[in-house]
Amino acid sequence: MIKKYKVLIGNKERELSIIKKKKKNISLQVKPSMEIILSIPMRISYSYGLKLVEDKYAWIENKLKKYSSAADNSGVYYLGKLYPLKTEKSEVSIRIGEENIIFNSSENFDLVLNQWYEQKIKRILEGYLEKHTKLMELYPKKIKIKPLKSAWGICYSSGTITFNLNLIKVPLDVIEYLVMHELGHLKYPNHSKEYWEYIGKYIEDPKSYRRWLRKNGYKFIGGETLWDR
Ligand SMILES: [Zn+2]
Numbered sequence: 001m002i003k004k005y006k007v008l009i010g011n012k013e014r015e016l017s018i019i020k021k022k023k024k025n026i027s028l029q030v031k032p033s034m035e036i037i038l039s040i041p042m043r044i045s046y047s048y049g050l051k052l053v054e055d056k057y058a059w060i061e062n063k064l065k066k067y068s069s070a071a072d073n074s075g076v077y078y079l080g081k082l083y084p085l086k087t088e089k090s091e092v093s094i095r096i097g098e099e100n101i102i103f104n105s106s107e108n109f110d111l112v113l114n115q116w117y118e119q120k121i122k123r124i125l126e127g128y129l130e131k132h133t134k135l136m137e138l139y140p141k142k143i144k145i146k147p148l149k150s151a152w153g154i155c156y157s158s159g160t161i162t163f164n165l166n167l168i169k170v171p172l173d174v175i176e177y178l179v180m181h182e183l184g185h186l187k188y189p190n191h192s193k194e195y196w197e198y199i200g201k202y203i204e205d206p207k208s209y210r211r212w213l214r215k216n217g218y219k220f221i222g223g224e225t226l227w228d229r
Helices: 046-054 057-071 109-136 165-169 172-184 193-200 206-221
Strands: 002-009 012-021 027-030 036-041 075-078 081-088 094-096 101-104 142-146 151-155 160-164
Touching (some): 002 057, 012 046, 027 057, 036 046, 046 057, 094 109, 101 109, 109 142, 109 165, 109 172, 151 165, 151 172, 160 165, 160 172, 165 172, 165 206, 172 193, 172 206
Parallel strands (some): 012 036, 081 101, 142 160
Antiparallel strands (some): 075 081, 094 101, 151 160
């Protein structure tokens, strides 16, 4: 059961979700997506939960500050670079100019952007898959691209690999690492020592990319920190 409240934190109205769970402990989370979530045991009332959160306003405000500066952008990420957005009457729906991304003002921005992203990441992934499936001699059964909420990529035991559409926003070398990371799971479906040793034969210091994603990934998606699964 979940209840939503409007609370005033740092002079701004924020949404707080209080969730009752079958568990014993209380936990408060502030997500990079700016969501504030309090989980409480069934026996505690929502109003008591609200009081608990009040004591934590300063802590919450601090967290929100950290995330808002990271997500404060008004442009379009493409291969690790933030391009300012320019809207004008244009022949093409969307294109990269010298210093900005130009978008045709008469179209639906979200729709056009996502289609454009998909087209771009598809081509890039195809290139890296072609190269690395041969080198690693590992072949996925199926490749999918989706705007995943929980990971940059997922390799299923069925042999299907799903890549996050948002990968188009991170630098090319990180995309290439992700391809190798997921292919490696066709051989080792875990993050064991053997797995990392194996990946290390194909890419130098693979964990450095993982750390980079962990540290910087959320900036590109304005939200959650995602893992390579
Ligand atoms: Zn993994």
